[in-house]
Amino acid sequence: MSRWPLRQVAFVGFGLIGSSLARCLREKQLVERITASSRSAATLRTAKQLGLIDIGYSDAADAVRGADLVILAMPVNATEQVLRSIRPAVTAQTVITDVGSTKGNVVAAAERVWGRVPAGFVPGHPIAGSEQSGVLAGRSSLFANHKVILTPLPDTDPRALALVESLWRHADADVLTMDVARHDAVLARTSHLPHLLAFSLVDTLARESQNLDIFRYAAGGFRDFTRIAASDPLMWHDIFLANREAVLQALGTFEAGTQTLRRAIEQGDSETLLGIFTRARAAREHFTHMLAGTAYAKSMTSSNELIFTVQPGGRLSGRARVPGDKSISHRSIMLGSLANGVTEVSGFLEGEDALATLQAFRDMGVVIEGPDRGRVRVHGVGLRGLKAPPGALYVGNSGTTMRLLSGILSAQPFDTVMTGDASLNKRPMERIAKPLRLMGAEIQTTGERGTPPVSVLGSVTASRGGLKGIHYDLPIASAQVKSGVLLAGLWAEGSTSVTEPAPTRDHTERMLRGFGYDVQVDGATVTIQGGGELTATSIDVPADISSAAFFMVAASIAEDADLTLEHVGINPTRIGVINILRAMGGDLTVMNEREIGGEPVADIRIRSARLKGIRIPEDQVPLAIDEFPALFIAAACAQGTTVLTGAEELRVKESDRIQVMADGLHTLGIAATPTPDGIIIEGGQLGQGEVISHGDHRIAMSFSIAGLRAAGPIVIRDCANVATSFPDFIGLASRCGLRIQASERSASQQTDA
Numbered sequence: 054m055s056r057w058p059l060r061q062v063a064f065v066g067f068g069l070i071g072s073s074l075a076r077c078l079r080e081k082q083l084v085e086r087i088t089a090s091s092r093s094a095a096t097l098r099t100a101k102q103l104g105l106i107d108i109g110y111s112d113a114a115d116a117v118r119g120a121d122l123v124i125l126a127m128p129v130n131a132t133e134q135v136l137r138s139i140r141p142a143v144t145a146q147t148v149i150t151d152v153g154s155t156k157g158n159v160v161a162a163a164e165r166v167w168g169r170v171p172a173g174f175v176p177g178h179p180i181a182g183s184e185q186s187g188v189l190a191g192r193s194s195l196f197a198n199h200k201v202i203l204t205p206l207p208d209t210d211p212r213a214l215a216l217v218e219s220l221w222r223h224a225d226a227d228v229l230t231m232d233v234a235r236h237d238a239v240l241a242r243t244s245h246l247p248h249l250l251a252f253s254l255v256d257t258l259a260r261e262s263q264n265l266d267i268f269r270y271a272a273g274g275f276r277d278f279t280r281i282a283a284s285d286p287l288m289w290h291d292i293f294l295a296n297r298e299a300v301l302q303a304l305g306t307f308e309a310g311t312q313t314l315r316r317a318i319e320q321g322d323s324e325t326l327l328g329i330f331t332r333a334r335a336a337r338e339h340f341t342h343m344l345a346g347t348a349y350a351k352s353m354t355s356s357n358e359l360i361f362t363v364q365p366g367g368r369l370s371g372r373a374r375v376p377g378d379k380s381i382s383h384r385s386i387m388l389g390s391l392a393n394g395v396t397e398v399s400g401f402l403e404g405e406d407a408l409a410t411l412q413a414f415r416d417m418g419v420v421i422e423g424p425d426r427g428r429v430r431v432h433g434v435g436l437r438g439l440k441a442p443p444g445a446l447y448v449g450n451s452g453t454t455m456r457l458l459s460g461i462l463s464a465q466p467f468d469t470v471m472t473g474d475a476s477l478n479k480r481p482m483e484r485i486a487k488p489l490r491l492m493g494a495e496i497q498t499t500g501e502r503g504t505p506p507v508s509v510l511g512s513v514t515a516s517r518g519g520l521k522g523i524h525y526d527l528p529i530a531s532a533q534v535k536s537g538v539l540l541a542g543l544w545a546e547g548s549t550s551v552t553e554p555a556p557t558r559d560h561t562e563r564m565l566r567g568f569g570y571d572v573q574v575d576g577a578t579v580t581i582q583g584g585g586e587l588t589a590t591s592i593d594v595p596a597d598i599s600s601a602a603f604f605m606v607a608a609s610i611a612e613d614a615d616l617t618l619e620h621v622g623i624n625p626t627r628i629g630v631i632n633i634l635r636a637m638g639g640d641l642t643v644m645n646e647r648e649i650g651g652e653p654v655a656d657i658r659i660r661s662a663r664l665k666g667i668r669i670p671e672d673q674v675p676l677a678i679d680e681f682p683a684l685f686i687a688a689a690c691a692q693g694t695t696v697l698t699g700a701e702e703l704r705v706k707e708s709d710r711i712q713v714m715a716d717g718l719h720t721l722g723i724a725a726t727p728t729p730d731g732i733i734i735e736g737g738q739l740g741q742g743e744v745i746s747h748g749d750h751r752i753a754m755s756f757s758i759a760g761l762r763a764a765g766p767i768v769i770r771d772c773a774n775v776a777t778s779f780p781d782f783i784g785l786a787s788r789c790g791l792r793i794q795a796s797e798r799s800a801s802q803q804t805d806a
């Protein structure tokens with residue numbers, strides 16, 4: 054089969070799409086000869102004058118004779134007639150493709166003409182166009198960064214497919230393939246239905262007697278919504294008839310939606326209206342980010358790399374409040390959603406991880422207003438009110454979301470799949486799946502290492518009578534596993550208890566109590582009974598001690614620092630960082646201690662100190678599990694050796710935090726020796742250089758504060774995920790006195806993948 058440049062490409066029909074493609078072929082010199090047929094002699098004349106074709110014909114068969122590639126670019130309803138006329142003029146070697154907006158009817162037409170679709174026929178659909186039509190409207194950039202869907206059939210010749218794929222790639226399009234029926238169903242919803250609605254709305258208004266006035270006052274909303282009603286009527290007439298079934302189905306679903314809205318308005322049903330609008334807005338934002346090449350978790354898929362550059366030195370002083378606690382923010386959405394009534398949350402962390410939890414519950418039908426400057430209103434649906442999500446739940450970088458949700462989803466009567474980003478997809482999920490299976494859950498992880506995606510077959514568990522309470526001895530100290538099991542226990546028959554090998558954060562237990570649920574704690578064992586109810590409450594999320602930790606270390610290692618961090622959560626299961634820094638000689642004063650909504654809170658004043666290396670007590674490890682990257686920077690600035698043991702968990706966090714920190718410290722001239730369950734760090738002089746965070750937010754922030762004591766600039770790569778836990782880190786760090794800047798490096802400048 055032919056290769057580029059081709060000898061002859063023939064177009065049947067030469068309007069906007071055909072002429073745009075011809076412009077690409079010409080500009081990139083991909084073909085020696087272009088022929089075309091058109092019903093309009095004027096079109097062919099213009100095409101010739103513009104140099105887009107060599108010869109024009111009124112008859113399609115004449116145009117395609119001898120062509121290597123035939124591109125059908127005429128209205129879809131002419132397909133059968135055109136195929137009949139070109140049939141004698143093409144050979145088994147000719148590759149044929151089309152650009153029609155519907156595919157089922159094109160394939161059916163080819164079947165009628167040939168008996169079976171020829172192997173060289175590759176149906177296609179560029180999702181590009183404009184309200185304008187005709188040869189003069191064409192431009193070579195029309196397809197750049199637009200999608201082209203090819204719908205090859207089982208018998209399609211792979212070489213023909215490859216040729217058509219490369220044709221569209223030369224036009225800078227994104228090529229994807231799907232089957233014919235799916236194409237037509239997807240397009241009916243995403244393209245045909247909106248056109249139908251736009252035509253209908255404009256026509257309905259135009260028929261009203263005062264239409265002129267109405268149009269005069271019609272502002273942005275009307276204009277935005279109806280732009281596509283200026284499209285070619287004949288083309289759309291053909292499309293709706295060609296894709297009749299799929300369009301009718303999409304229209305039916307839409308009509309049901311408008312009926313629901315009508316009823317809600319009639320009945321003043323704010324809950325339903327808010328529910329639909331908040332979900333739609335979130336979905337639309339998600340979609341906007343996707344179109345911009347970013348997921349709602351913006352950082353996860355951006356093709357540009359975020360880089361932090363820290364200049365050495367800087368003084369830390371003043372007062373600062375770091376963003377809300379991540380663990381508590383997750384749980385406020387989860388328990389708020391499962392409660393009866395409306396839960397008001399303030400101080401919510403608007404970071405990507407907590408937003409992933411929020412999105413997951415929206416996907417399961419919960420109305421959630423906000424977040425708006427930390428305020429969120431969760432309209433709880435009760436323990437039996439979650440609905441099956443429309444698709445897989447994407448939880449981004451958030452291990453907490455995935456593990457806690459595993460427990461909740463195991464008890465729902467519907468099936469769900471959870472997926473995550475590249476980092477989360479490497480993290481162990483069997484640790485939560487195992488105890489849930491013991492409770493009767495049907496839950497599957499992926500691959501030999503038991504990683505995401507995680508699928509939960511709630512319907513199977515429900516058909517077997519639901520979950521049963523268990524007693525579980527946690528093999529590892531993990532608050533996520535403890536919480537996942539306890540949350541499943543809300544629905545389980547009888548009591549569910551968990552014994553932990555060392556104390557881990559107890560936010561789930563505290564918050565369950567805040568929602569009026571009885572939780573028994575006896576030493577290392579937590580027990581709950583299934584079958585209760587949660588009652589909505591209000592939650593004031595304290596500042597996250599894990600985010601505060603960077604500033605605790607920063608102020609400890611900087612010269613002349615005196616910094617006060619306000620409203621920091623000092624839950625005893627989280628204060629390892631304070632204990633360890635103090636043991637290293639840190640000067641930290643905990644002031645103004647109070648309890649807010651069941652969680653202890655305080656202001657913490659930190660002043661510069663001469664730190665010394667220590668052997669970190671193993672009992673502090675679970676209490677400081679997220680703070681070790683920052684503590685390693687403290688160790689690097691301390692006098693003497695710091696030894697950490699019993700912390701193998703660090704190897705399965707957002708990155709292998711032992712190895713990644715050791716590598717970065719090494720680059721900066723610090724002797725850091727990783728061990729299987731910890732690290733040995735010799736305090737010294739931090740140098741300068743480029744370190745890689747491996748997409749781990751806490752690594753990126755740790756090396757940022759290292760700049761305070763470095764000999765030269767530190768460049769930190771791959772920092773976008775800082776937004777998962779600390780959205781305005783750069784702003785706050787700069788205000789406190791760090792000399793830090795963020796910049797983007799475009800994908801093409803990147804040196805490694």
Ligand code: S3P
Binds near residue numbers: 379381
């Ligand atoms: C968390 C528990 C910890 C911690 C994570 C948040 C939680 O994980 O590292 O950032 O909110 O329960 P493990 O329970 O896996 O140690």
